[in-house]
Amino acid sequence: MQRILQPGEIEALDAIDFPRIRLPRPTELFAERAARLRQLAPGNPIADYLLFIARVCEAQAGIAATLQTTAPDAAVLERALEHGMPPLPLQDRPDPAWQAALAQLLERVLAGAADLPAVLVAHARRLQALDAAALDQLAADLLNEDGDADALAVQPLVMAALQLVWADRASRLDAARLAPAAEPTVCPACGSPPLASVLRIGGSAEGHRYLHCGLCATEWHMVRVKCSHCQSTRGVRYLGVDGDGKAVLAETCDHCRSYRKQVDQHADPLAEALADDLATLRLDLLMAETNFERASGNPLLALPEPTDDA
Numbered sequence: 281m282q283r284i285l286q287p288g289e290i291e292a293l294d295a296i297d298f299p300r301i302r303l304p305r306p307t308e309l310f311a312e313r314a315a316r317l318r319q320l321a322p323g324n325p326i327a328d329y330l331l332f333i334a335r336v337c338e339a340q341a342g343i344a345a346t347l348q349t350t351a352p353d354a355a356v357l358e359r360a361l362e363h364g365m366p367p368l369p370l371q372d373r374p375d376p377a378w379q380a381a382l383a384q385l386l387e388r389v390l391a392g393a394a395d396l397p398a399v400l401v402a403h404a405r406r407l408q409a410l411d412a413a414a415l416d417q418l419a420a421d422l423l424n425e426d427g428d429a430d431a432l433a434v435q436p437l438v439m440a441a442l443q444l445v446w447a448d449r450a451s452r453l454d455a456a457r458l459a460p461a462a463e464p465t466v467c468p469a470c471g472s473p474p475l476a477s478v479l480r481i482g483g484s485a486e487g488h489r490y491l492h493c494g495l496c497a498t499e500w501h502m503v504r505v506k507c508s509h510c511q512s513t514r515g516v517r518y519l520g521v522d523g524d525g526k527a528v529l530a531e532t533c534d535h536c537r538s539y540r541k542q543v544d545q546h547a548d549p550l551a552e553a554l555a556d557d558l559a560t561l562r563l564d565l566l567m568a569e570t571n572f573e574r575a576s577g578n579p580l581l582a583l584p585e586p587t588d589d590a
């Protein structure tokens with residue numbers, strides 16, 4: 281039996297009818313990210329690094345257009361979807377295509393080696409010399425956040441190649457079937473923590489807050505009143521840098537004492553989670569002086585862990 285909806289009911293439906301999960305479109309995503317980094321670089325304290333990562337993202341965009349990953353096994357996918365588990369978990373061995381993606385990425389990045397800082401060129405050459413087994417081990421260590429200083433030094437290049445294969449596989453999932461993960465603070469596609477959250481403008485996502493996966497770039501909705509780390513609704517506040525505008529703020533939580541950045545497209549329509557996070561390293565340096573700890577890192581930023589005896 282059909283029922284005719286009254287105007288008020290239609291509006292209410294409209295408000296709840298927005299995508300809970302936004303799967304990535306890798307080629308566009310990487311190209312937009314690169315453009316945003318180039319836009320943010322001039323005058324930034326880490327301008328050279330932003331331009332280096334812009335080049336990495338341009339390489340990603342070029343490779344994404346022709347990348348061939350394997351579709352997840354149908355039975356494994358079905359089981360994961362049935363149980364609300366991420367269908368592309370981190371614990372899986374990376375899709376074998378990741379090594380070819382890394383080789384192409386290094387080649388493209390090194391094609392402009394003359395303008396690159398010597399230390400970054402040395403890291404890229406070191407990666408080119410590793411065999412397949414060593415590369416897989418490196419990937420596993422970095423995905424498990426278990427890398428030593430040598431691994432952390434090459435993290436941005438390795439993670440960029442892993443982003444390529446995970447984003448490609450995520451882009452082929454069926455968003456309608458992908459349930460929010462049993463743990464809503466991790467990516468429903470791959471189980472990684474979000475690198476930041478985004479307040480989106482435009483279309484059906486307008487005004488909604490999404491957490492952005494640092495590995496596969498899937499975005500999933502979470503109401504703004506909740507801490508994106510512990511889901512507490514008490515004590516969520518925003519801190520920013522005087523004079524830096526409101527496009528990127530640190531969302532802090534008094535309950536778990538963590539912070540994560542929120543990127544607001546209403547303040548800057550071109551704002552992009554990974555690029556704007558990297559370009560606001562100054563906010564992280566200021567937050568380091570508070571007693572809030574960053575909830576999760578940016579995979580394209582290699583920072584050695586502070587040692588206790590330093």
Ligand SMILES: [Zn+2]
Nearest residue numbers: 467470493496
């Ligand atoms: Zn993910």
Ligand SMILES: [Zn+2]
Nearest residue numbers: 507510533536
């Ligand atoms: Zn919290």
